Amino acid sequence: MHIPFRAYAAPxxxxxxxxxxxxxxxxxxxAVSQYLGDGAGKAYDVACFATLLSGAALFAFTxxxxxxxxxxxGFFLVATTWAILPVFGALPLLSYLPGLTLxxxxxxxxxxxxxxxxxxxxxxxxxxxxxxxxxxxLHWIGGMGIIVLVVAIxxxxxxxxxxxxxxxxxxxxKESSLTPRIAETAKGLWVTYILLTLGCILFLWLAxxxxxxxxxxxxxxxxxxxxxxxxxxxxxxxxxxVEFVAMVFALASALNFATxxxxxxxxxxxxxxxxxxxxxxxxxxxxxxxxxxxxxxxxDVQADFFATLSQVSFQVVSMSTSLGLIAYDYSQWPMFVQxxxxxxxxxxxxxxxxxxxxxMMRAIILYKQVLREVIRSLHPNAVRPIRLSxxxxxxxxxxxxxxxxxxxxxxIVVLTLILSASGLELVEAFSSVVTCLNNTGPGLAKVAGGxxxxxxxxxxxxxxFAMILGRLEIFTLLVVFTxxxxxx
Numbered sequence: 273m274h275i276p277f278r279a280y281a282a283p284x285x286x287x288x289x290x291x292x293x294x295x296x297x298x299x300x301x302x303a304v305s306q307y308l309g310d311g312a313g314k315a316y317d318v319a320c321f322a323t324l325l326s327g328a329a330l331f332a333f334t335x336x337x338x339x340x341x342x343x344x345x346g347f348f349l350v351a352t353t354w355a356i357l358p359v360f361g362a363l364p365l366l367s368y369l370p371g372l373t374l375x376x377x378x379x380x381x382x383x384x385x386x387x388x389x390x391x392x393x394x395x396x397x398x399x400x401x402x403x404x405x406x407x408x409x410l411h412w413i414g415g416m417g418i419i420v421l422v423v424a425i426x427x428x429x430x431x432x433x434x435x436x437x438x439x440x441x442x443x444x445x446k447e448s449s450l451t452p453r454i455a456e457t458a459k460g461l462w463v464t465y466i467l468l469t470l471g472c473i474l475f476l477w478l479a480x481x482x483x484x485x486x487x488x489x490x491x492x493x494x495x496x497x498x499x500x501x502x503x504x505x506x507x508x509x510x511x512x513x514v515e516f517v518a519m520v521f522a523l524a525s526a527l528n529f530a531t532x533x534x535x536x537x538x539x540x541x542x543x544x545x546x547x548x549x550x551x552x553x554x555x556x557x558x559x560x561x562x563x564x565x566x567x568x569x570x571x572d573v574q575a576d577f578f579a580t581l582s583q584v585s586f587q588v589v590s591m592s593t594s595l596g597l598i599a600y601d602y603s604q605w606p607m608f609v610q611x612x613x614x615x616x617x618x619x620x621x622x623x624x625x626x627x628x629x630x631x632m633m634r635a636i637i638l639y640k641q642v643l644r645e646v647i648r649s650l651h652p653n654a655v656r657p658i659r660l661s662x663x664x665x666x667x668x669x670x671x672x673x674x675x676x677x678x679x680x681x682x683x684i685v686v687l688t689l690i691l692s693a694s695g696l697e698l699v700e701a702f703s704s705v706v707t708c709l710n711n712t713g714p715g716l717a718k719v720a721g722g723x724x725x726x727x728x729x730x731x732x733x734x735x736x737f738a739m740i741l742g743r744l745e746i747f748t749l750l751v752v753f754t755x756x757x758x759x760x
Contacts, residue, residue, distance in 0.1 A: 281337030283349040284330060290353055292327030294360055295320050297413065301364070301406040310400035312368050319363035326360070344757070351752045354740050358382040364406055369393075375729040375736075382736040384410030386743040387626060389498020389596040389713030392725045392732060396503050401484050404501035408488050411497025414743070415525070415626035416465045460533045465626075468532070469494045472521040479513040493521050496626040498596030498713040498722060505598040505721070512582060515599050519589045526593035527553070528624035548660045549622040549632040556620055556632075560588050564609050571606060587613060592620035594628040596713030596722055603720035610716055614703055617712035628711030628742055630680055637665060637673045679746045683709060687738055694731055708735045709742040 302316035341349065361381035365372055372380075376392045383390045384407050396404065472494050476486035488501050502508035506518060524532070527550065534543040544550060564584045574580045583600045590597050591613040602610060619635040621627020640658045647656055658665040684705055691701035703715030704724070714722035724732055741749050751757055 278337060280345075280348060281334045282339050283341060283345040283352070285334035285338050286341065286349050287352055287356070288327045288330030288332075288334060290327070290349075291356070291360060292324055292331060294357055295323030295327055297409070298323060298364070298406075301402040301409060304405055305400065305402035308401055310402050312364070312400040312402045315364045315367035316402070316406075318367050319360070322363060323360040347748060347751050347757070350744065351749050354385070354744060354749075358385055358736070358740075361385055361410055364403065368400070368403055373729060375733050379724070379732040379736045380407070381410065382739050383713075384408075384497065384499060385414035386711050386739040387411045387415045387495050387497040387594070387628070388708055388711040388739045388743075389492070390708060390719070390722050390724050390735070390739075391499065392723070392727075394503060394723065394725060396501060397508075399501070401488075401501075404499075405484070405488050405491075407499045408491035408495070408497060408501075411495030411499060412469065412491040413495075415495030415497065416462060416529070460537070461529050464529050464533045464536060465494065467536070468521065468524055472517070475517045475521070476514065479517050480511060481509070481514065489518070490521075492597070493518050493595065494525050494626070496522060496525050496593055496595045496621070496628075496711075498594075500597060507599045507601075515582075515586050518595070518597060519586060522589055522593045522595045525595075526621040526625050526627045528622045529626075530624045531622075546661055547622075548636065552636055553620060553622055553632050556616070557588060557592055560592070560612065560616060561585050564588065564612060568605065568609065573605060588616065591712060591714070592616040594621050594710055594712045596707075598714060598721055601721075602714075603716075607716075610720070614706055614712075614716065617707065617710045628709075630677065633660075634673045634676065636660065637670060638677060640665075641670060641674070676746060679750070680709075683738070683741060683746060687734060690734055691731055694728070694734075696727070696731055704731075704735055705738055708738040711739060711742050 298316055298320040302313060302320060305311075305313045305316060358378050358381035361384060362374075362377035365380055366374070366377045369377075372392075379390075379392055382388075389411070393399075469490055472490040473486050476489055476493075477483060481489065485501060489506075491497070492499050498505075500506060500508070506515060528547060531543045531547045531550075535541060561581075561584055565581055568574060568580055568584065569577065574583075586599050587602050589595070590599070594617050596617075602613065618629045620632060621629055623631040623633040625631075637658060637660070644656050644658060647654055658670065684702075687705040687709070688698075688702045691705065692698055696704070697717065699717045700715065700719055703717070704719055704727075707713055707715040707719070714720055718726050724735065727735070
């Protein structure tokens with residue numbers, strides 16, 4: 273099939289711009305490295321130059337083809353951006369860690385940008401501050417979305433911001449916006465995100481972390497990523513106060529940022545009361561903590577009630593929100609508890625948040641659809657529309673949710689079979705796929721701590737694909753693999 277270059281020159285022009293901006297973002301860890309003299313400066317010199325040069329060259333080469341982007345272009349640009357940026361994000365790691373393979377470096381960078389937090393690195397405690405900063409800064413960039421950032425700060429370039437925003441923003445209700453201008457919506461979301469991050473830095477510092485640790489961990493927590501600057505993750509600090517701060521800001525980041533923005537701009541708590549996801553969000557968390565606490569106490573996993581409550585509460589919040597930080601070795605807990613934690617990461621985070629999974633909004637719609645079908649079985653003539661916040665959910669939204677849920681399950685099955693065929697044990701294969709597709713990080717058995725170093729290049733490559741697939745909510749990426757997409 274002949275694919276004319278000019279048909280995709282406009283989105284490629286925007287891609288060049290995005291790559292160049294990504295290169296400029298590398299100046300932040302470069303400046304930190306130079307300031308601290310941590311020895312990683314040369315790695316950023318090479319990476320920053322290569323990224324800026326590549327982006328500028330692509331932008332200049334395609335500049336004469338610039339135009340407003342259409343829906344077709346938006347899908348192409350978002351998919352290629354998330355597939356290509358990890359290549360450039362991996363350059364500082366490849367430069368500083370010469371023993372790292374290209375596939376593992378791509379996996380690490382993809383895990384960072386998708387806010388998954390799965391890692392192939394050990395000896396993290398000995399890495400320079402700027403390297404660990406770059407790893408969690410990737411979380412922070414990817415948590416809200418690099419393209420949403422571009423739409424927010426460069427509204428005058430005419431690259432079709434609305435199409436990009438709709439293609440990338442993680443929510444089943446993609447047609448809604450906070451303001452008439454999509455650039456203003458993107459700015460509002462990023463301002464809210466920045467304020468939340470600054471608050472997290474402050475409270476982590478007050479909880480006892482030094483300035484750099486507070487900054488690094490705040491990027492990880494508000495981006496719901498899961499990378500840490502210690503091999504022991506959050507357990508290294510051994511502080512209940514630090515865990516509490518992490519829980520509070522993880523919960524905030526797992527709520528819809530549109531709700532935060534509305535509450536902030538209106539100086540009112542009312543938007544939280546009207547958000548249909550919030551009661552289910554906190555209800556599932558409370559139910560899960562209670563259930564697992566009773567189960568662990570009943571099975572004599574621990575004798576101390578308050579210690580068990582503290583540990584269960586943290587890991588439930590961490591896994592549910594897709595944060596994925598580890599404060600306790602849950603691999604020693606009963607398998608039922610581990611599976612429940614894995615399950616929570618699949619749906620609890622709210623739509624429009626930094627979290628992963630199918631999102632609470634879709635879970636609510638699926639629950640109400642099942643309930644409606646049960647009632648229809650008893651009363652075939654009953655008319656029972658599905659409502660959220662008193663408003664009926666359109667059939668188009670319902671069909672989209674059902675289609676997404678089907679493809680979500682298909683993706684888990686297919687990718688699990690692929691990993692199983694590659695020689696990975698079924699438990700590791702299944703949990704790795706689920707946790708990477710949900711952008712959570714820690715799995716079960718060998719990958720319980722979120723470290724995937726034991727896996728081969730093919731396996732980590734498959735999981736890197738799963739991370740991007742989950743971050744783009746499946747259809748945005750899969751659509752570019754259909755023959756219809758490439759027809760003129």
